Amino acid sequence: MSWIEKVTGPLEQKKAYRDYKARVKALPGGYRQAAAALERYLMFMGPSNDGKSLIAMLDDLVELLEQSAAAGTPVRDVLGANPVEFAELFMDNYGGGSWIRKERARLSTSIERAVAQGQEP
Incomplete structure (x- = not known):
């Protein structure tokens, strides 16, 4: 990895993202708008x-x-x-995670531990 990539991130990912944006720009109007909306959601989630x-x-x-x-x-x-359900199912096919996914997993694990300990009087 070059020193530039250490500072800015992998160059092949930047090129791939630019290629993706060009492909989105070539989509017909409604599809382009849907892609933009989904991209925004996927970038956050x-x-x-x-x-x-x-x-x-x-x-x-x-x-x-x-x-x-x-x-x-x-x-x-x-x-x-x-569309939220679509995006969530779509994301489930890919690795990595957002802080929201991590917090959902943490909540589930914590509740499972609490249930396993049982209810104490």
Whole structure:
């Protein structure tokens, strides 16, 4: 890793992100808006501690939207009635985690420990 990459991060990830943005820009209007909305959500909720997983997730997302646009599949048919549910299920396929995912796991583990200890009078 060069000294520039140590300061700015891996250059191949930056190039991959720029390529992703160019692909999104080429999408038809509604698909482009959906991609932007999903990207915003995934950036906050997705694998924030793993740039490689984030780039893979965004690439897969734009590929799905490109294929849907080419096939004439409406955005609602792709995302379903609940876009948050779609995004959460989509993220589950990728490694890494956000602080929210970590806190959800911590809460579940803590409650399981409390239940295992039983209720004391």
